[in-house]
Amino acid sequence: MLSERTPVRFYQVGSFAVGNRLVELERRSAQSDPRRANSLSSGHRACAGCGEALGARYALDAAMRATRGQLICVNSTGCLEVFSTPYPETSWRVAWLHSLFANAASVATGVAAGLRATGRDVVRVVAQGGDGGTADIGFGALSGMFERNDDVLFICYDNQGYMNTGVQRSSTTPGAARTATTQAVGPQPGNAFGQGKDVARLAMAHEIPYVATATVADLFDLESKVERAMSLHGARYLHVLVPCPLGWGTLSKDTIALARLAHETGIFPVFEAEYGEVTSSVPLRHRTAVEEYLRPQKRFAHLFDKSGAVTSPDVVARIQALADRNIRRYSLVPDEDQ
Amino acid sequence: MTTPFAITLGVGSSLANKTGSWRVERPVYVDRHPPCNNACPAGEATQGWLYQAEEGNYEAAWRLIMASNPLPAIMGRACFHPCESACNRVQIDEAVGINAVERFLGDRAIDEGWTVPVSAPPSGKRVLVVGSGPAGLAAAYHLVLLGHEVVVYEAAPQCGGMLRYGIPQYRLPRAVVDAEIDRIAAMGVRFEVERRVENVADAMQRGAFDAAFVGIGAQRGKHPDIPSGDAAKVLDAVSMLHGVEEGALPALGRRVVIYGGGDTAMDAARTAQRLGAAETILVYRRTRDQMPAHDEEVCDAALEGVQMRWLSTVSRADGGRLLIETMVLNDQGLAEGTGHFEELEADSLVLALGQDTDLTLFDGDVAVDTTRGVVHVDDHQMTGHAGLFCGGDAAAGPSAERTVTAAVGDGARAAAAIDAWLAGVTLAPTVIPPLASADRLNPWYYADASRTLRPRLEAARRRSNFDEVVGGLTAEDALFEARRCMSCGNCFECDNCYGVCPDNAVIKLGPGQRYEFNLDYCKGCGICATECPCGAIDMVPEHH
Amino acid sequence: MQRQIEGSLAIAEAVALCRPQVVCAYPISPQTHIIEALGAMVKEGALDNCEFVNVDSEMAAMSVAIGASAVGARSYTATASQGLLYMIEAVYNAAGLGLPVVMTLANRAIGAPINIWNDHTDAMAVRDAGWIQLFAETNQEAVDLHVLAFALAEELSVPVMVCVDGFILTHSIERVDLPDQDVVDRLVPPFAPRQVLDPNDPVSIGAMVGPEAFTEVRYLAQLRMRRALEVIPELAERNADAWHRPPTGLIHPYRSIDATLIVVAMGSVLGTIKDVVDDLRATGVNIGALGISCFRPFPVNEVREQLRSATRVVVVEKAFSIGNGGVLSTDIAMALRDRRVTVHTVVAGLGGRPIWAASLRALFVNAAEGTLPATVFCDLNEELVERELERMTHDRSSRSLARRDRAE
Ligand SMILES: Cc1cc2nc3c(=O)[nH]c(=O)nc-3n(C[C@H](O)[C@H](O)[C@H](O)COP(=O)(O)OP(=O)(O)OC[C@H]3O[C@@H](n4cnc5c(N)ncnc54)[C@H](O)[C@@H]3O)c2cc1C
Ligand SMILES: Cc1ncc(C[n+]2csc(CCOP(=O)(O)OP(=O)(O)O)c2C)c(N)n1
């Protein structure tokens, strides 16, 4: 897949940087275009370095490009909604609708149905929300939208917690992570280890036309997935990992670096699937141990001492095991023994 | 009907919220000094011309080289490319093949007949250049570009110095040397060959020169005291190579021993092989690792059948055989004699133990300091004699690298200094920005792309001719190679900052114009700086 | 066209005549027949350009309607009881966003204890949500109100809920005059939305509004709702002219012009009440009735006008606010607060209990005689209640609850 997208390997940084003056215009990312949609424009109130703000612009700009601007976006309640539309200022340049926390997928179904009924189904629909609005309170609506195979691309910006309400645990919060409702106290500090909710795999179980994961660290991958999604009809799901400096306790400058580490450690597998079957995954370029990913995050600070040495090797090993399982499951290291 | 109050908002309204006021640090674009540029003794803006070459702007790239070095086709062959050793790309895969691209550009220029126009008005000043080696050529070229009248006195029948009489043809075809010298001549530099300068002060006076640059190199092979029998055939490498160039083929015999471990020794050995020696044996007193010759040269010599004897010295030469003492490394890593001797059959012994400069042309000029056989110069290549400048091998101390590249750099620096001196001004010191070190890069963005190797003549086909061993790159490969450059420390318009800003606070100014930060909205998160592939953004504290 | 038809089917036909573009369905008794009928119509192609969406919950039903309405599609759904409560967040949201969704509420009690039968507790639960709430007395009125509802909602950009008594109306077969399509097309012109999500003219709908403007947002909503009190009679008159039937306005007075005792109620129980009024009038009681067909916005002026002659008002309600009393009664008392009128609450028909004419007659006679308590639970099984209270006195944990002094 990677090589398919980057047949010309020698464009210096062509395959990974946002743009490249050497690449043909049509092969450049939507983000490199000086006339890009800027679906989410300046003046929004996201924290400095917010991965969700970045992810949303990446995804929607790509969707805008894919649909030639014929796009309507439905947003669930959460940071993205709150920081973008406090009266009297909106940062959205796309047609945008926020209804509630739980119902973005259903509202999007309605938008799609309404467009079809009014003969305007050239206009495409994207619904988006945080992990809470996707994996937890919105999951019923999402599953219904999938099951009906409504013509909606749902994008989850996963920052692994209820950030807007002050960083509480969600069902995508990783094990051991400290949140306001899973404090780093007691014999098992941080979030309990469970299965978590792997929404991408749950989406695949619905056998919908397209499911993909991505991060804000690999723009080309993310854009190509949005593009692929918009080339299809029916229910589609894109799960984007968006580091949150506030909730993760990370430096604002490291947002993309952390997303990259999430991929390079294997803890967040980047793949795509069609009709329930994995069709490609993005291999790790520089396989990295999970502790490199965990260490810069204050939400995992209780696993390390001040000097950065691991103090809870069992917990780190457990997280490493999850990463290794992903690496096997999605063949993230091509020559690794299967 | 109007849209509902407050719950429905119009596009663009958030622009009223100037989030720039949140900032505690602000990003600034910087240009850092790329390590390749930094390492180039000729002062080439390597990263700069690679940037042009990446786009296929070969002529622009070549002109950028020509701004410092007038001999790209030569340097693209002869230079030992310290730029590549310094290249940050080593940290990712392999260094960028800068030298190969330079050669490609140099050859392209020769093919296309590109020239450099002299646009400076005549200064009315005359400058003498003594010697037409790379130092003299570079000085002459830059001086003529600056509007001065330049005359080169060259002792040899042809110009080029070691480019012609030292470096063998299989590494540097003479057509290339001719083409690049002709281009300089065509710019108005007058070359007078077979004109040895006996005394430079006199020559200046007689020719009414306002200034002079001396680039006489180091022409005399060193002859250490080795007891030799009458029948022994002992010669030095420079003379031998000089002879080859002049068509006076030395009779070396079947078995040739080369004594020394530098590049000159390698050239002598490889030349001997080409001249038909059945066996060429290189004798060196230290170990392979300690050999000053460049690794590539040693490998080629070995490939071509040159045998090597480490830890050996020649104690005596007689007709047909040599006495060799075996050495060992002592505790300090120095070679010491063991007292153990061996005989080695040899028809001839070629000494490649370094060269000295003939400094007699400074005789009588007390202002010029020539202690230890080197012409001492200041930072501007000026000797103690005002208006008399020197560079290249003649001015390079024994510890300094004696290379074509350093000579070109000296020549160029001297030309600028001469120009200033003639104008009676002091040269403003060049401000070099801090180094674009590898730790400032974000290498993830660079696609994996291993180096393109230049084609090489098969060893079997090198024996009996002086055909060029190393081929050039195809245009496609040269482009590939240029594009492997990471543009360390200098914005190359990859759009990363423009893309990764969560606040759309980067303005893209268009091709060649780079970017600007929109401080109205920049929150100072620093992602642009972290994600800049080449480290061309700094975060500095904000003082609101 | 006159037809002998089940109420649900008549409503479905009326909705279909209004050419809805998106119909969302999630089943709950007693609403099921309505959406089943609409589903069949869409499926067999009887409804042009209409999307029928089988959603996964009532929350989804209202949400789909919100989304569809926001892109300018005429949207409809129906629910009842638990379903209404399940979607309540979206119910408020549709009104807040000013989206003219029309919804049928087949009124039903709310559990626990779960109960599928009719009362008005569900409607009362959302009376403050910003929806226009219309109550049908008969299936004919249900049909007429639905046609009015679409025109009204779209005229004001306010969602409208047509409340129809579950089973009593929805499942009863009556003679109903269904208007012709061309008549309805005239009365319900194509939807011209106040705001629409359009990629070519993008806006952001659903902003977050803080204290600086929230009061104004609500005040403006109040103005719009009050405007409905003028628009409804206009539309009702116009519709009535078109189909030659009496208008379905804000209120339905019955023999109340000079009555000193007036019974106020909503929905199908009015039929029984009118019978009792006729009966009592015949015995010389100066009684009349007032049906409220528009509960929200509350037609204060019209109610005051119609209750001018009354000295005593009995509000018969199928819901009450536990811990206080009648809901409609509160509104009536508010409307009459400057008059010397006694307002009684008769709580009747909870969870589908039949409301017998005889029971009402007895209560109204008491009222006329001045012996009716302020709040009465019609046909309350006193014996059962006493037995239960008695049982509680033997249990430590509930002893303190076994007192009745402040029950009414
Ligand atoms: C065999 C050999 C191979 C080498 N290979 C390489 C290589 O691959 N890469 C590299 O970078 N360097 C190489 N070098 C070193 C390099 O050639 C020299 O460092 C470089 O040529 C020095 O340049 P220059 O101008 O100072 O002197 P030269 O090149 O030596 O030129 C001096 C010129 O001055 C002339 N001259 C001398 N005295 C007088 C006088 N009194 N009057 C008039 N003219 C005079 C000489 O005839 C000569 O033409 C090699 C050297 C040798 C000997
Ligand atoms: C029904 C409902 N429950 C709870 C909330 C409070 N709430 C608003 S945003 C939010 C968290 C959002 O989390 P997520 O969806 O992950 O988005 P994020 O803010 O992390 O981007 C919560 C709990 C709400 N608005 N509505």
Ligand code: SF4
């Ligand atoms: S809390 Fe996290 S998700 Fe929310 S605006 Fe801040 S960085 Fe973004």
Ligand SMILES: [Mg+2]
């Ligand atoms: Mg979240």
